[in-house]
Amino acid sequence: MPAPLAPAPLAVTMGEPGGVGPEITLAAWETLRKDSVFFVIADPSLFPAEKIALIARPEEAASVFTNKLPVLPLEMPVIATPGAASSSNADAVIExxxxxxxxxxxxxxxxxxxxxxxxxxxxAAGFKFPGHTEFLADLTKDAAMPVGRLRGPVMMLAGPELKTVPVTIHQSVIEAARALNTDMIVQTATVTAQALAQEFGVTAPRLAISGLNPHAGEAGALGREDEEIIAPAIAALRASAIDARGPLPADTMFHAEARTTYDAAICMLHDQALIPAKTMAFHDAVNITLGLPIIRTSPDHGTALDIAGKGVARADSLIAAIKMAAAMVAHRTP
Incomplete structure (x- = not known):
């Protein structure tokens, strides 16, 4: 039988050219040059000329990857100063x-x-989206999802020992509590369970669902949301054959013994999910967008303008994001 075809290379975006993106991309290539193949869509001037190979098409990346970082040039030039972000580069970043x-x-x-x-x-340059996730959802909104899969987007933070998913994301605590509803929880948890099964190779996904209030509401003494909003969502998930349990007190969900009982934790608030994820894997946590027709991962940190160009930026999270994306490609089922 003929050998299976190698997967297409991963596409790595430039990010903010004045941030740490260019240097950690080069460092990631130096670490992974014998492993996953990727190319970066960027202005070639951001990298040492002797370290890169210009390509015109993604399929050219594999032939040069071992020796050079493949760079697919942007059509728009970039003028970058390490440590400074400029709205003049916005079009190139978006491209x-x-x-x-x-x-x-x-x-x-x-x-x-x-x-x-x-x-x-x-x-400042007129970008109309709060961030990557919303922009990616808009770019892919007309593309078909795999059969039977719900559309997100849903954010997952993944490290070696813990995967967490917030139901509400960039809202104040008061706004998030007001916005929370049963359908949101069911949608988020279902997208997560489907992704675990079809992109992470988890045969029978187990979800731990957090409460909103201290002690998951203490039977209503500390708030009614856990009983009136979250518990019905869990019942609906179980009715659809998803292994979900809760609502669980968030302060007892993340110790070592508890983590063995589930594959992902669905959390009601941003910090319920991100604090344990970043505490356990600060340098190598990965931000994943579930519920898109494409695989998307990202390092779980910002542009780090304060250290850009100083040679101290760590590429651990980007390396983990590239490895995670490659693993998801290998697991993904139609």
């Missing part, structure tokens, strides 16, 4: 993301790994 998604939708790339963007610089 990098847009082209990466287009390559993934056409199967020329097997997935997208996004370097951090400086949202303030993009918004």
């Amino acid at each position: 990098s993301i847009t082209r990466a998604v287009a390559f993934a939708l056409s199967d020329a790339a097997s997935g997208v790994v996004t370097n951090p963007i400086q949202k303030s610089a993009l918004i």
Whole structure:
């Protein structure tokens, strides 16, 4: 039988050119040059000329990857100063993301790994999205999802020992509590269970569902949301054959023994999910967007303008994001 075809390379975006993206991309290539194949869509001037190979198409990346970082040049030039973000580069940053998604939708790339963007610089230039996740959802909204899969987007933070998913994300605590409803929880948990089964190789996903209030509401003494909003969501998930349990007190969900009982924790609030994820894997946690027709991962940190260009930025999280995307490609089922 003929050997199976190698997957298409991953597309890595440039991110904020004045941030740490260019240097950690080069460091990731130096670490992974014998492993996963990827290319970066960026201005070549951001990298040492002797370290890169210019490519015109994604399929050219594999032939040069061992010896050079493949760079697919942007059409828009970039003028970057390490440590400074400029709205003048916004169009180039957006072009990098847009082209990466287009390559993934056409199967020329097997997935997208996004370097951090400086949202303030993009918004100053007229960017109309709060961040990557919403922009990626918009870019892929007309593409079909795999059969039977719900559309997100849903954010997952994944490290070696813990995967967490917040139901509400960038809202104040008061706004998040007001916005929370049963349908949101069911949608988020279902997208997560489907992704665990079809992109992470988990045969029978187990979900731990947190409460909203201290002690999961203490039977209503500390708030009614756990009984009136979260418990019905868990009942609906179980009725659809998803192994979900809770609502669980968030302060007892993340110790070592508890983590053996589930594959992902669904949390009601941003910090319920991100504090344990980042505490356990601060340097190598990965931000994953579930519920898209493409695979997308990202390092779980920002542009780090304060250390950009100083040679001290760590590439651990980007390396983990590239490895995670490659593993998801290997597991993904139609």
